[in-house]
Amino acid sequence: MEKYKVGDPITQQQINSWFNQDSKKAWESAGEKAVTLGNEKLQSTLAPLDFQLGENWNTDHIRTWGLLEQGDYAGAAKEAEDSKWFIQTPKRVGDFQEGLLGAIQKPDLSKTK
Numbered sequence: 038m039e040k041y042k043v044g045d046p047i048t049q050q051q052i053n054s055w056f057n058q059d060s061k062k063a064w065e066s067a068g069e070k071a072v073t074l075g076n077e078k079l080q081s082t083l084a085p086l087d088f089q090l091g092e093n094w095n096t097d098h099i100r101t102w103g104l105l106e107q108g109d110y111a112g113a114a115k116e117a118e119d120s121k122w123f124i125q126t127p128k129r130v131g132d133f134q135e136g137l138l139g140a141i142q143k144p145d146l147s148k149t150k
């Protein structure tokens with residue numbers, strides 16, 4: 038991998054390549070977390086966290102992750118507000134909360150027939 042020094046020019050092609058690599062890595066990591074949580078629909082909610090905070094964010098946000106493991110999405114959404122992440126990027130936390138609250142599903146009664 039080529040090393041860059043501060044001030045070195047970087048092509049748009051290289052920037053796009055890094056973005057695509059990082060996005061793919063975040064998406065795959067979020068998919069693994071969603072499977073671990075038993076709800077693959079959470080992948081799109083977790084991917085932005087893996088992209089912004091890194092794929093090990095769940096080891097820093099232990100209480101939020103613990104609530105997700107318990108299936109307490111509303112609790113996890115609320116808990117995320119008690120973080121440096123919320124102070125620094127409240128819009129992104131809001132998006133996370135919206136995704137979690139949207140994942141709270143009512144039972145699918147059509148499958149009981």
